[in-house]
Amino acid sequence: MPAGIWAKCPRCRNLIYRKELERNLKVCPKCSYHHRLTAVERLEITLDENSFQEYDAGLASTDPLGFESYPDKLSEAQAKTEQAEAVLTGEGTIEGWRTVTGALDFYFMGGSMGSAVGEKVARAAERAHAQRLPLLIFSASGGARMQEGVLSLMQLAKTSAAIGRLHDAGLPYLSVMCDPTTGGVTASFAFLGDVILAEPGALIGFAGRRVIEQTIRRKLPEDFQTAEFCLQKGLLDMVVPRTEMRSALSRLLAFVGAPRLVPVQIEPAPAAQP
Amino acid sequence: MTERRPSPAADLDRQLADLEQEIDRLRRRSREHSVPVDAEIAPLVERAEQLRVQIYTHPSPWHIVQLARQSQRPRLLDFLGTLCSDVMELHGDRLYRDDPALLAALARFNGQPVVVIGHNKGKDTKENIARNFGMPYPEGYRKALRAMRLAEKFRYPVISFVDTPGAYPGDEAEERGQAEAIARNIQEMSRLRTPVVVVITGEGGSGGALAIAVGDAVLMLQYAVYTVISPEGCAAILWHDASRARDAAAALKLTAEDLHALGVVDEVLPEPFGGAHRDPDATFATVREALQRHLQALRTVPIEVLLDRRYEKYRRMGRILEESTQSIE
Ligand SMILES: [Zn+2]
Numbered sequence: 001m002p003a004g005i006w007a008k009c010p011r012c013r014n015l016i017y018r019k020e021l022e023r024n025l026k027v028c029p030k031c032s033y034h035h036r037l038t039a040v041e042r043l044e045i046t047l048d049e050n051s052f053q054e055y056d057a058g059l060a061s062t063d064p065l066g067f068e069s070y071p072d073k074l075s076e077a078q079a080k081t082e083q084a085e086a087v088l089t090g091e092g093t094i095e096g097w098r099t100v101t102g103a104l105d106f107y108f109m110g111g112s113m114g115s116a117v118g119e120k121v122a123r124a125a126e127r128a129h130a131q132r133l134p135l136l137i138f139s140a141s142g143g144a145r146m147q148e149g150v151l152s153l154m155q156l157a158k159t160s161a162a163i164g165r166l167h168d169a170g171l172p173y174l175s176v177m178c179d180p181t182t183g184g185v186t187a188s189f190a191f192l193g194d195v196i197l198a199e200p201g202a203l204i205g206f207a208g209r210r211v212i213e214q215t216i217r218r219k220l221p222e223d224f225q226t227a228e229f230c231l232q233k234g235l236l237d238m239v240v241p242r243t244e245m246r247s248a249l250s251r252l253l254a255f256v257g258a259p260r261l262v263p264v265q266i267e268p269a270p271a272a273q274p
Numbered sequence: 275m276t277e278r279r280p281s282p283a284a285d286l287d288r289q290l291a292d293l294e295q296e297i298d299r300l301r302r303r304s305r306e307h308s309v310p311v312d313a314e315i316a317p318l319v320e321r322a323e324q325l326r327v328q329i330y331t332h333p334s335p336w337h338i339v340q341l342a343r344q345s346q347r348p349r350l351l352d353f354l355g356t357l358c359s360d361v362m363e364l365h366g367d368r369l370y371r372d373d374p375a376l377l378a379a380l381a382r383f384n385g386q387p388v389v390v391i392g393h394n395k396g397k398d399t400k401e402n403i404a405r406n407f408g409m410p411y412p413e414g415y416r417k418a419l420r421a422m423r424l425a426e427k428f429r430y431p432v433i434s435f436v437d438t439p440g441a442y443p444g445d446e447a448e449e450r451g452q453a454e455a456i457a458r459n460i461q462e463m464s465r466l467r468t469p470v471v472v473v474i475t476g477e478g479g480s481g482g483a484l485a486i487a488v489g490d491a492v493l494m495l496q497y498a499v500y501t502v503i504s505p506e507g508c509a510a511i512l513w514h515d516a517s518r519a520r521d522a523a524a525a526l527k528l529t530a531e532d533l534h535a536l537g538v539v540d541e542v543l544p545e546p547f548g549g550a551h552r553d554p555d556a557t558f559a560t561v562r563e564a565l566q567r568h569l570q571a572l573r574t575v576p577i578e579v580l581l582d583r584r585y586e587k588y589r590r591m592g593r594i595l596e597e598s599t600q601s602i603e
Binding site for chain 2 (some may be wrong): 149
């Protein structure tokens with residue numbers, strides 16, 4: 001993202017003092033436009049300070065098909081985002097509630113899901129399962145990563161199967177769709193949440209607007225596939241402004257009975273009875 | 275690799291297309307002017323056939339895409355009619371409507387009850403318009419899930435035939451939750467408490483295919499394709515040039531042979547020379563034998579073992595790099 005003192009809001013075109021924008025969690029103070037966040041920023045504004053313990057930081061994509069210029073694109077994305085892959089996962093607390101949380105990074109190859117993203121999401125679900133913690137995933141993705149061909153399509157199956165086991169174990173999974181959440185990520189874990197939330201104005205859909213317009217030979221309404229549109233069509237549970245997301249998640253975590261981070265009570269071992 | 279020199283395969287294609295055009299032109303002239311042209315046409319027809327043999331002896335990925343889309347390729351109804359008896363079609367998702375692009379049926383395979391689902395592509399324009407070219411709406415996927423639930427209830431195996439360009443990309447499909455319907459099916463198939471055998475017979479178009487393609491055994495006809503995006507779509511996005519679909523077809527590794535090597539497909543079912551439509555009976559026999567073998571093997575596996583195996587199979591799919599192998603648990 002370009003540095004500088006002023007940032008231009010892509011929606012209302014106003015120049016906003018960058019510090020003010022950041023204080024407001026990158027929501028435009030003039031028009032409430034929710035600027036896209038990196039995965040790091042997302043975790044920073046969501047989790048309690050210093051509570052994040054990352055999983056699988058060293059896990060990255062390889063180039064299984066020998067796909068033209070994929071390794072270059074990966075290196076570029078890694079250099080740009082200073083992340084190994086398009087998702088960050090780990091443990092963290094929200095107002096004290098313990099969670100396993102993941103955040104996709106749209107700035108890393110459009111948040112696309114290849115083998116590494118699928119693997120990290122599946123492992124996050126499995127760790128949530130093993131530790132009996134709620135799973136929370138913030139999605140922001142253009143879909144499957146085509147440079148990994150069908151292997152990326154198989155990540156839909158891998159992640160959905162892992163989430164299925166979480167449901168079987170009676171563990172909660174909250175899905176938050178951020179701008180944009182489209183394609184393969186919507187057709188797998190993003191739409192499998194027990195409760196599905198979205199940020200205002202987020203683009204959410206399976207097929208792209210252009211493809212749909214070419215197919216139906218009509219222009220689509222302006223608000224098509226927005227979070228608000230999806231809410232009205234019954235596809236989501238709630239649209240929550242970024243500034244209220246933490247408290248909304250905290251209430252949901254309380255409701256579903258997430259373990260609360262409290263000073264560990266060390267119970268004395270029962271004395272051995274002769 | 276980025277420069278645009280026609281490959282030898284592209285050259286053969288052009289020659290064949292030119293010949294076919296010439297043959298057509300002569301035939302039209304013959305009809306319009308009632309002049310006999312057989313003597314002129316015969317060598318051209320022979321040459322065209324030679325070219326076809328040349329092309330299909332070692333078909334390129336792009337040729338395989340053409341074979342997978344071949345209009346006379348055996349369709350779901352052909353497989354169902356030949357391989358199954360006592361077929362009773364089920365209709366509707368109980369929520370919105372009956373989607374003709376996706377078929378669900380109760381049937382018997384070798385006398386044993388099974389539930390069959392599949393993309394219902396047609397063979398001509400009329401059939402295809404009626405069945406939306408085998409591109410389901412969410413209600414199609416939800417009908418399939420309903421049928422699979424029935425199979426689970428009675429512990430009958432599911433046989434799923436995959437042949438779709440993709441899920442229908444329309445506004446109503448989006449509004450009714452295309453993504454949710456696909457996600458739901460994928461998740462439920464990963465833990466359906468009955469054996470699932472999938473046969474990819476033609477086009478395995480991305481999420482719209484996977485929505486009925488998670489199973490214990492995934493079989494694929496030799497000249498079917500299975501891909502995360504169409505070669506045309508891939509070329510358009512990557513190179514802003516849909517005409518580079520041929521290159522994309524090779525890059526995407528979408529053939530049965532490639533996918534078997536990548537561990538996505540469990541078995542490749544050989545096709546007759548030149549494609550399944552050249553000898554449908556041979557194709558049916560191959561599919562029948564394979565289905566029989568897999569269903570037999572799966573029938574004896576205890577359900578918990580079956581579910582663990584299915585989970586592990588998908589859990590392992592993909593290739594990753596891992597810096598350190600220290601375990602967190
Ligand atoms: Zn603004």
